[in-house]
Amino acid sequence: MTSKLWVKSYKFSSVVGMTLGLLMPGLSLLAVTSFSALAWDLPPQPTPPSECSGAGLADYFITETYSISIFTCENVDNYFFVATKISNQSEIKSTKVTIEADGTYLAITSDDEGNEIAYKVGGDQLTLFKNGKQLWYEEASKP
Structure with a gap:
């Protein structure tokens, strides 16, 4: 019991x-x-490029493919654009950056064959252009 x-x-x-x-x-x-x-x-954290003295982070975007940082620099007139490919950490850099009327950033670079490559990022997407023709786009967000 x-x-x-x-x-x-x-x-x-x-x-x-x-x-x-x-x-x-x-x-x-x-x-x-x-x-x-x-x-x-x-995503990788934005780090100022060595070419950019006195850098400050102006904007930051994440896409499925890229981590995109826009810096202000003391030695560059406009902005400094750095797109880091998330899969392999390769970087695309440009000092030819303008702000469009709609508030998006437009960064111009060129490839090995001399084609103009433009990255337009802002709002909710990244768009890639080659010689003025849209190649692709993907969603972008701010972390």
């Missing part, structure tokens, strides 16, 4: 204790996994 009473009074706490004991190893693995996945998905 005493043993039945002991089991009844501790039944709830033993079930809770046993459940937590079984879940604890799995919970720690989930916590480590979710943290490492979160750290992996973080």
